[in-house]
């Protein structure tokens with residue numbers, strides 16, 4: 001997706017299957033002699049804003065979690081302070097590193113055992129904890145000088161079989177099957193979703209850990225610690241300050257999304273309940289694909305003013321995921337899509353499909369705007385206009 005806004009990058013995780021290969025900025029190369037169809041064209045070229053290679057820690061091209069945060073996450077923190085909405089979502093087949101990129105290894109340790117939690121390495125934390133930490137470190141810096149006051153709220157939900165579940169509300173009958181509704185001004189939201197006021201990074205960490213334990217996970221043929229649901233961690237960040245002696249308030253919403261595996265159900269050897277999950281997960285992802293395609297068509301149309309305008313319908317409401325992410329897809333948000341791919345040649349087909357999906361997404365143009373009080377904005381603009389007219393008047397008087 002573009003901006004005005006969006007960055008698209010892909011990352012390659014270390015192999016847990018067979019062969020190891022790498023990726024350059026624009027090329028994924030799978031060597032001759034690898035598994036699969038020998039007549040198949042082996043080299044495909046794609047262009048993205050960034051590519052991150054993390055398959056081999058010893059490689060000179062190796063990119064750490066910290067570097068990924070510095071390249072993408074710091075912009076999300078900056079956008080929040082400027083009053084823009086932001087969204088990061090990770091897309092890719094099961095086991096390709098979506099959860100690792102978004103949450104890091106801490107969440108997986110949670111699923112495994114208490115002992116793993118102790119062995120969790122700080123350097124392995126992903127974008128969500130780093131973005132939250134970045135927000136609070138900047139809040140502390142700013143409040144030291146008394147420049148502004150802040151309010152930060154988080155919520156954490158999962159979409160599983162097209163039902164929304166609150167990952168942070170315990171002991172409540174309203175945890176499952178929450179309704180998605182649409183506010184005329186603020187857009188789609190989840191009714192009765194719990195929101196938690198947080199004062200520091202420690203508060204966020206506690207909630208993240210609780211939510212991760214609540215996430216539905218199930219083993220599949222492809223990944224033992226596989227998340228079969230889409231998870232959305234949302235931060236609502238409000239900043240109040242004085243701008244040219246005028247009180248002003250900005251509100252930004254940051255969605256951090258870990259999508260379920262994008263592979264087809266049959267590729268995982270799934271049966272029964274698992275197949276049903278696969279079907280529903282695909283429904284959300286198919287709709288996401290349709291939304292991305294429709295938006296890409298619209299963007300191409302807009303870029304060509306001479307062409308006859310097509311009637312394009314964007315099917316946001318066809319799935320819970322796309323409805324909730326409506327603003328992040330072609331709307332008021334700075335959106336980053338991260339496509340994660342496996343370096344194993346056995347995953348050639350899925351890798352290619354992920355890269356094509358991401359290639360389509362990069363054509364989308366979002367229109368982010370600063371979310372601030374309309375009256376304060378009007379007064380600021382009028383003041384700027386008065387200042388401009390005064391300057392013109394002064395210049396006129398000099399002639």
Ligand SMILES: Nc1ncnc2c1ncn2[C@@H]1O[C@H](COP(=O)(O)OP(=O)(O)OP(=O)(O)O)[C@@H](O)[C@H]1O
Nearest residue numbers: 013054094095096097098099100223226227260261
């Ligand atoms: N860049 C990486 N460096 C080290 N380990 C990684 C990296 N990427 C992924 N892994 C490891 O590979 C395994 C699978 O990754 P992960 O769970 O993030 O995949 P996923 O795409 O989220 O899968 P799912 O769709 O099932 O949720 C995990 O054990 C994870 O820690």
